[in-house]
Amino acid sequence: MGEGGLLSTLAERLLAERDRWPLWLPVFLGLGIGLYFLAPHEPPLWAGPMVLVVLAVALVLGRGRLALFLLVSAALAMAVGFSAAQLRSAVMAAPVVERPTGALMLQGRVLEVEMLPDGGSRVTLDSVAHDAPEVLVPAKARIRVRPGGAAVAVGDRIRVRALLMPPPQPAMPDSFDFARFAWFRQLGAVGTALAPPEVVEPATGGGWRARVNALRQHIAQRILAVLPGDRGAVAAALTTGDQMPISAPMMQAYRDSGLAHILSISGLHITMAAGLVFVGLRTLLALFPSVALRYPIKKWSACLAIAFAWGYTLLAGAPVPALRSFFMTGLILVAVLLDRVALSMRLVAWAAVAILLWAPDELIGPSFQMSFAAVAALIAAYESLGPRQAAWKADHPGPLAGAGLYLAGVVTSTLIAGAATAVYGVYHFNRFAVFSVVANMIAVPLTGFWVMPWALLMFLLLPLGLEEVALIPMGWGVEGVNQVAVWVASWPSSAVTVPILPLSGLVVFTLGGCWLCLWRGSWRWWGAAPMALGLASMLLVRPPDLLVDGRGEAMAVRTADGRMLLNGKGGRILKDTWGRRAGPPAPERWPKKSSSRDGRLRCDELGCIWRVDGRVVALVRDETAPEAACAGADVVISAVPLRGGCRGTKLVVDRFDLWRRGPHALWFEPGGVRVETVATSQGDRPWSWHPHPRKKKPPEPRPAEPRPEPVEPDRGVEEE
Template sequence: MAGDTPAHNAFLFGLAARVQAAAAAFAAAALAERERWPLWLPVAIGTGIGLYFALPVEPGPLAGVLPVPAALAGLVLAWRRHRLGPILAAALALALTLGFAAAALRTAWVAAPVLERSGAAWLTARVVEIERLPDQGRRVTFDRVALERDDLGPTPARIRLRLRPGGPEIAVGDRLRLRALLNPPAAPALPGGFDFARFCWFKQFGATGTALSPPEPVEAAAAPGSLTVAVNDLRQRITARIVAVLSGDRGAVTAALITGDQMPISAPLMQAYRDSGLAHILSISGLHISLAAGLVFVGLRTLLALIPPLALRHPIKKWAAALAIAAAWGYTLLAGSPVPAERSLLMIVLVLAAVLLDRAVLSMRPVALAAALLLLLQPEELTGASFQMSFAAVVALIALAEAWAPHQAAWRAAHPGPLAAAGLYLVGISLTTLTAGMVTAAYAIYHFNRFALWAVAANLIAIPLTGFWVMPWALALALLLPFGLEAVALVPMGWGVELVNRVAVAVAAWPEAAIATPPLPLAGLVVFTLGGCWLCLWRGRWRRWGLAAMGLALLTMAWPAPPDLLVDGHAAAFALRTADGSLLLNGKGGGILRDSWSRRAGPPADEPWPEDGLSRDSRLSCTPAGCRWRPDGRTVALILDDSDIAAACAEAAIVVSRVPLRHACRGPATVIDRFDLWRGGTHALWLRPDGVEVLSVAASQGNRPWRHQPARRRRNP
């Protein structure tokens, strides 16, 4: 061929040689770290789960399970041939298919009836969980539901209702009758937003709503029918005893640290904790579980060591480890078993079990095993902020400890004394906070579009205060509660909690404490996660390539453009892009929707929606019948009633209508009417130079079991 010149051939041969050398170097580096290969098991399982949730249609449990035997057979065949490459490929395929199958089976296992349409109804149900709210109201979870109305669809297995302040006292296990406004679980506020309907599917919440009448007792609580009901009843009783001693936010935060119930905390203080980077203190996780287990282990072992006959003749270290496991398990149950607490419990059990068996434990392996078990048992947690941020922080901190431990030991040996130890402790808090904050920042940006700038300063004060004062009194509280002496521990514990609250409020008030960020695309989050795994799970110099991947992932925030127009599924709420790039909202649709739109689509404009007149940039003009928006020479018509349909269709290139149009609007290229919004939910529109791009919530959700399928109202015969 004409292109086959000697120089061309030499270039190709040289390129092939470099690729071969790079592949050989990669294989050698991977082989040198073969003891780290098992750490990639949860990554592969999580990838399979992620592929399942990314599907646009539901594959079904059988289709999800069938690939597992094939992958297992491939692994057995590769093992018999004793070839490392095929064995690794087959093991990877098996982990992927296991994750996919776990997600498909879990979806089918938790399937429960979901309400088809909204409506008010009388119902009778059993109280499963009670959460106190800052306004003295309560959020109650019910099961064993009986609806006194049959036109709303199938009766849900579980519902969650908000009860108004006041009313009779209720307890977990009570059977109540009340009238409530029930709604199917809400769809995302915009395409790609948080999918509350999917969250409810895996919690088996078939409806949510608000009580319209005070609850009427039907049957008092009997003996708990399940461990969950018993634990929830205990949590409710302990929370009530805490807030009886400590009032206001001091009691609410104390209750959150003991029982995991954050609902009573006031909204301003909760926001201060988020903006200061201290929200992790309120979420019972590794910090709390490890402190509780550590205090029990060290304290009990110290007490037993003071009794020479026991210390010399019996394995007091193993006794302390066993009781520390029991304490950690009980604390996790009392906290409601959130994902970070479950992860910490599994890790602590593995570490203390090694003490019982006189074995050493590698730090990263318990994390990998805990992640793999949680993903196989609760695969839906992969998509949640709690799982992602918890494991990202722990993996990063262990990787930091592995790299820093030799230097720390050498420095400590060269600088003895309590002052040096205190300085090293403060440096450790700074490094761990900075590391955890940097790693979890991407997940905070993806889920919340916010980044806490002064988290290191806040944690330097709050973490020692929590570890050395608050949590020891929490352990004392657990010992004193059965004797009715909780006030002895709660009062000094409340002093520490109040100081932490003040730190959160003070730091949150600093300039730019919480920075609003553009949304991070899902692809960017995936690349960031894989890059972080590469950086933390390997030990060689090639791990540094993970930093490049993480940096590139953060740059993807500049890629996606926010939508130019948003319309909710009821055609009540509108938002559009102004000339200065802000988002002009008409103020309808509720606070959650407005907050979601503002965080995901851009900062809100500092002007009201013109109900009858022009916007500040003169691109939007409105009348009671509808609005005309002219952003780039095109006209977008927002029809509010049926009095202006003909004129709007004649002049507009895009029509969005609150009323059904059917075939009455044939001119525009893009028409979205009441039926489209009813079927598809919130619609997002991007005005491109070559046309308009439209994406609905229904299209982004796909045809999945948790997607709400609107049902026509039944006509009475």
């Protein structure tokens, strides 16, 4: 087939499926948003609007030529996405603390309280003020409060002595950027309380957000009062979206078993809740013939279901999966009110458009990607499987056949959703739950048919103070799900760490998946080729050979067997990130005044010498004799300022370089040493690390103070 024949065939197939063209709108919006976040520098504010005007004029002029019209329309959608992300970044701009502070007296209004498994809490403050004039005042601050103090409520204005620090930068290049996440939530500081907080002014009303957060905190506390431990913590997560009280081992069990999606209020929960309200109210009203025959009870039930689903979404904090599910469920129920039939794939597309325009930054998070990938894949699959299932059911009546069809549906849906989301889980977390199908086959029906109905009854009984009647049987079901998670996670190799998937591979895979899901004809299978190429890109990625954090304190080098030998420094998040993205940690300890098992690394009081591929790398930790520490080295990594020392060395990275550019990753290749830094991966963006030197001031005697504790990102960020 010649070039002209191929173009003619493509044009015919495009025209044959022109009713599917609107489904590509969120794809091109997403491409534009992605281009904004990939920009190495913050574009000027006029860039997006100017391109929009030019493309809008071109769209009007190109209406007579279909090919030109389609190309300009796609470019215009990308420009809209780019401009939406640019506007969102500018609107959310807020002060960020420049450097770690000393102890200061902090005041603020409690916006959110999250209970922690150790009995402490994580408190988010707005309307912040403090007594340190040299420190910027953030719009919001999040502090960790140790257990033992008086409880604070949402809406209280509190005063607390605390240490603050900027939102932490990525632990290594191209890893999760909490600073960017915090920027789009106006979170300008994180830290640790040094003493129990003092309530200056009790809560008095506040905005609707404060009232919703207060209600969430109140419901979670009442659930935990009836159901202690992980049973109550998981029940609170299912009803309020707060996953923080869940213990670390139980959370890890949910991740390793592939059940973490159950803890995130999403399609399963919103759809079940709305469906239970709709069916329950309609059934109740149908018991009264005088009402059922005279009034539109179906529409009444739809209205109440919409209201309940919206309230449930707000109570959960309106995460992306819940918003997507509410939007789709709400449109379906609106169609019931209008006596119309809703088209499911279009619902997904318009839900994606609404979220991308309202919060474009959600595109780059795992929640958005995994949520929409699962739903789009399920709808696309059942557009083909649905008629076949209906025909099979008609040919095989009876309860046994129905039960078999249900079981097959659960397995099929789990396989489809698991396959669609697995790649995004690999990209963000480098983990794959091997036995998720088995866990979901048991846990999903148990959640849908036992836990959620009791959760709905619990909401109805809360105002009467009778929630215990529903919580106790609900707790039985939650405990069953917990046991399934622990049981499956205990199997050998239940969750495996997989290599890094590059961003380019993820984009190619996603575009191929969109082609496969959004078209209906046989040419949809062309999308399988880019999906395979995207996955194959994992084979081209080689993890770094040496890692060092932004202070020069934590270091890791690759051993002869391919593992990473860590020097024991750094927090839990750093070690976890390095272990997932660079390789499993070596079982041995970093040598102090000896050699590693493979003989590559040898340390003394001045530092360490690491030999790899014929190169000598000096890891310096003592600034008293830098020339001696790095004599004969090809590469020097120093935790102390060298101030021109180590002359003649090919590559020197000292304390000042680490301070300016953040954590470094090094690859030792035949052609030389490749270096990547957090600064280069972030670019010059508003949320990037911009080092600020300390202002000189007269020394003052002050007692030693602890450092702020490592910040743990929201679990909603880590898991869908």
